[in-house]
Amino acid sequence: GESVGLHLPTLSVQEGDNSIINCAYSNSASDYFIWYKQESGKGPQFIIDIRSNMDKRQGQRVTVLLNKTVKHLSLQIAATQPGDSAVYFCAEKMGNSGYSTLTFGKGTMLLVSP
Amino acid sequence: DAGVTQSPTHLIKTRGQQVTLRCSPKSGHDTVSWYQQALGQGPQFIFQYYEEEERQRGNFPDRFSGHQFPNYSSELNVNALLLGDSALYLCASSWIGGLSGNTIYFGEGSWLTVV
Numbered sequence: 744g745e746s747v748g749l750h751l752p753t754l755s756v757q758e759g760d761n762s763i764i765n766c767a768y769s770n771s772a773s774d775y776f777i778w779y780k781q782e783s784g785k786g787p788q789f790i791i792d793i794r795s796n797m798d799k800r801q802g803q804r805v806t807v808l809l810n811k812t813v814k815h816l817s818l819q820i821a822a823t824q825p826g827d828s829a830v831y832f833c834a835e836k837m838g839n840s841g842y843s844t845l846t847f848g849k850g851t852m853l854l855v856s857p
Numbered sequence: 858d859a860g861v862t863q864s865p866t867h868l869i870k871t872r873g874q875q876v877t878l879r880c881s882p883k884s885g886h887d888t889v890s891w892y893q894q895a896l897g898q899g900p901q902f903i904f905q906y907y908e909e910e911e912r913q914r915g916n917f918p919d920r921f922s923g924h925q926f927p928n929y930s931s932e933l934n935v936n937a938l939l940l941g942d943s944a945l946y947l948c949a950s951s952w953i954g955g956l957s958g959n960t961i962y963f964g965e966g967s968w969l970t971v972v
Contacts, residue, residue, distance in 0.1 A: 775957060775958045777959075785966075786947055786963035786965045789959050792957055836958055844913055844915075845890075847899030848899050849898055850897075
């Protein structure tokens with residue numbers, strides 16, 4: 744079946760650096776792409792999403808880029824902080840209503856050193 | 858406003874037993890989805906309930922069943938437990954009219970260990 748996958752399983756950065764987490768997807772029909780942060784022992788927490796008709800979206804310290812040509816999604820975190828250490832998942836949201844389901848990738852662990 | 862709540866948080870079961878996990882959705886939400894997250898993996902969609910009916914189902918065997926109650930809360934039942942059912946079970950709630958990605962909220966999950 745179609746899936747969403749990640750290139751790097753672990754990313755280690757220094758506090759203050761910018762972090763980039765990448766994701767490849769295969770389903771062009773997805774309506775939204777979402778980034779989640781999951782801390783140890785907790786459920787996924789929404790970070791930012793981007794609709795399929797957009798290329799870029801910015802939030803607080805985070806930017807998501809969508810390249811539909813190569814089916815690639817990235818999450819950029821500016822001035823990474825130790826509190827950003829977690830596993831990050833990209834997910835595809837199929838459908839534009841509450842009936843939507845999510846297809847997740849395996850995740851990338853971000854480790855931020857002080 | 859309470860978010861998505863799940864119970865129990867942790868439990869241990871023996872192979873062959875049955876388990877029931879519970880979820881209360883965020884206030885105002887009417888749709889509940891269940892996901893299974895094995896260690897080191899991303900969550901996998903199990904099924905979704907709306908108006909007390911199963912609306913969509915992922916690639917999970919019939920041992921996995923569920924229910925949604927009139928107050929929108931939901932249960933996930935797993936029969937004849939296998940060692941491979943050990944995972945974090947996540948409940949996600951949403952509103953049927955929700956469009957964007959930030960309309961889906963996850964609970965903290967129920968950790969199931971099958972021994």
